Amino acid sequence: MNRLTLLSTALLSGVICFTATATADVLLTETFDNNSGFSQSVGFFSDGQHDYFGINGSAEDWGDGTTPSGQKGYTGFTDNFLTGEDLDGEGATLPITLNWTGIDVSNQSDLTFSGDFGASDTNLDRSDEWYFEVQFDGNGFTKVMEFVFDPNHPDSINAGFFYGSEALTSVAKNFSANINGTGSSMDLRMTIDFNSGSEDFAVDNLRVASFSAIPEPGSLAVLGLIGCVGLVRRRRR
Numbered sequence: 001m002n003r004l005t006l007l008s009t010a011l012l013s014g015v016i017c018f019t020a021t022a023t024a025d026v027l028l029t030e031t032f033d034n035n036s037g038f039s040q041s042v043g044f045f046s047d048g049q050h051d052y053f054g055i056n057g058s059a060e061d062w063g064d065g066t067t068p069s070g071q072k073g074y075t076g077f078t079d080n081f082l083t084g085e086d087l088d089g090e091g092a093t094l095p096i097t098l099n100w101t102g103i104d105v106s107n108q109s110d111l112t113f114s115g116d117f118g119a120s121d122t123n124l125d126r127s128d129e130w131y132f133e134v135q136f137d138g139n140g141f142t143k144v145m146e147f148v149f150d151p152n153h154p155d156s157i158n159a160g161f162f163y164g165s166e167a168l169t170s171v172a173k174n175f176s177a178n179i180n181g182t183g184s185s186m187d188l189r190m191t192i193d194f195n196s197g198s199e200d201f202a203v204d205n206l207r208v209a210s211f212s213a214i215p216e217p218g219s220l221a222v223l224g225l226i227g228c229v230g231l232v233r234r235r236r237r
């Protein structure tokens with residue numbers, strides 16, 4: 001192999017790697033360190049035991065209530081996370097909704113939604129609901145992620161919720177979904193309707209991002225060099 005072929009092969013390998021490189025623009029991050037980033041249909045509350053809706057963590061927030069003793073013990077979240085149980089236990093109207101409005105998505109494409117999620121795996125019912133929707137420029141909400149009652153459970157009460165084939169448990173799991181549609185401004189809405197004792201949920205690290213392949217001259221050069229080194233090594237064998 002002559003030097004010219006070697007050089008063009010190295011450049012080609014760089015270009016191939018480059019076109020597969022995606023960069024993410026993070027358009028929304030919700031870490032639940034406070035409730036300033038969203039509006040909510042019901043204020044945080046707690047009866048100190050098994051009826052609660054609020055933030056658990058180093059900056060816990062239970063509205064006028066006290067730390068609930070009946071929390072499940074979720075793990076895998078990043079410090080503060082949103083959690084709740086028996087959401088109408090203190091008189092709240094269900095479902096509870098949270099809204100993140102005015103997310104700037106102009107000139108963005110390939111939007112994705114993701115987050116860390118957990119829920120009771122033994123007490124939810126088919127009638128319970130938990131889903132996320134988006135709308136563009138106020139034109140109506142469509143579902144982007146929905147958790148559903150165990151499709152293989154023999155009856156309709158007291159089992160787990162699933163996202164696809166993945167069961168929600170007391171350990172945080174990260175799920176992501178593509179968002180269809182485009183516009184200038186996007187709203188995200190969470191809807192949850194867990195209405196009985198021991199029906200609980202937890203969520204953290206919600207994220208909306210756009211993925212697009214953008215030229216990165218620096219990585220192009222590095223990848224080209226890696227390809228070059230690989231070829232030189234092969235020639236020496």
Ligand SMILES: [Ca+2]
Pocket residue numbers: 031032033077078079080081204205
């Ligand atoms: Ca957090």
Ligand SMILES: [Ca+2]
Pocket residue numbers: 123124125157158196199
């Ligand atoms: Ca139940």
Ligand SMILES: [Ca+2]
Pocket residue numbers: 124125127128194195196199
């Ligand atoms: Ca229920």
Ligand SMILES: [Ca+2]
Pocket residue numbers: 086087088089195196197
């Ligand atoms: Ca209830």
